Amino acid sequence: MTDTPARLLNLLSLLQTPREWPGSELAERLRVSPRTIRRDIDRLRDLGYPVEASRGAIGGYRLVAGAAMPPLLLDDEEAVAIAVGLRAGAGHAIEGVEEAAVRALAKLEQVLPSRLRHRVATLQNATIPLTRGDGATVTPATLTTLAAAVTAHERLRFGYRAGDGTQTKRQVEPYRLVSTGHRWYLVAYDLTREDWRTFRVDRVADPFATGARFTPRELPPGGAARLLSHSTSGRQAELDVDVTFEAPAEFVTARLPAHLVPSPTGPDTCRLSARSADSVEWLALRLALVDCEFTVHGPDALASYVSALAARLTRAAPAQG
The missing domain is CATH 1.10.10.10 (Winged helix-like DNA-binding domain superfamily/Winged helix DNA-binding domain)
Known part of the structure; x- marks a missing residue:
């Protein structure tokens, strides 16, 4: 050679x-x-x-390990395995990992040959759908497009569907992608409305980078976290959730999102007392997926929805003869 x-x-x-x-x-x-x-x-x-x-x-x-991370050389199988793993990390509520996974995924998919992108997409669709806890779906292509534009300070155009179903076209200066545990949000400056906005990524359609670079603006006091908090609190009133579980705290914690953490009340019981901006529908489904006996003490709206859901599921089950 x-x-x-x-x-x-x-x-x-x-x-x-x-x-x-x-x-x-x-x-x-x-x-x-x-x-x-x-x-x-x-x-x-x-x-x-x-x-x-x-x-x-x-x-x-x-x-051996050095002072800096050297470039890695990957064969086809290794590249596919890493891309699938990064998509899973980006799509599930692994606290502290989601945003880094999206950044790494954007870099990897940028250089993947088309034949490997097809293999990654095929394997992903067959094994690990990128879905959020409330059923909203975020495609990896959307996440990586947004992440790349944030990193490159490049303006974006996309379609956006508001909560009431209204469809609009947006042109923005993207600042940051933020994961809240079960949803992704884009914090950006809306050029048409001349103000800062937050966008639910599962409602973003066909995003593409325009090629126009921008100089990042100074964020309002409190930064992206305050913008997102103000935006989401205005859309959904916070609930004081109070639930007891007939299972150890470790068991329940492993089956709930990272922002819902129960406290032990005994060797085989625990109690969740937390304030949440999630919808009662989403909370009810997540509680049911814990797969143990539980009792909702509050709020009343959540208790009522869980009761109605239980009755609906009972009616849906075939009679046992």
Whole structure:
């Protein structure tokens, strides 16, 4: 192998496998001399890759952790596996991971060959649908388009459906994507309305970057979090949720969104006391999915909806003969 750049990439790919490689084996794999391997190792070190060498009869080379994250070389199967994993992380309420997963997914999908994008989409659709807790669906393509525009400070156009069903066209300067645990929101400056707005991402349709760059504006006091809090609190009154569960706190916590955390009241019981801006319909469904006995103490609207849902499900079940 006489093409030095290609050989270095192949060498780096081998070294990124978590094992120690004898110089003779690397030379055999790449069809070069051990002396060439030593020179290539020095070139990688000059490029900032921390390659460690051990001496002795069974000594060899391995890539170790350095001060910075080096570029990774992935084969097709590894790239597909990572993309699917990132989509799952972006689509589910894993606190502290959703936004980072979307940023990483946007970078990866930007460079994925079309044949791998098709494989990722096929596998994703067959195994892990990107859905929110209330049934609203967010496509990975929408998330990655928005994330890329936020990072590049590039204006966006998209269709938007309001809560009452009104359809509008928007042109915005996107500032940040925010996950609230079961929904994604885009915080942006609306150029038509000349004001800051928040948009539910599951209501965004056909977003595309216009190519026009912008200089980020100064956010109002309190930043994106305050904008989102003010926007969502105006749309949905907060509820004081009070529910007891006939199951250990660890069991219930693992089955509820990150913003709903019960406290133990015994070895096999716990109680959830929390303020939530979620709808009673969504809360009722999430409580039912915990898969244990529970009692709703408040609010009355939630208790009534759970009772009506239970009756509806009972009527839907076939009679047992």
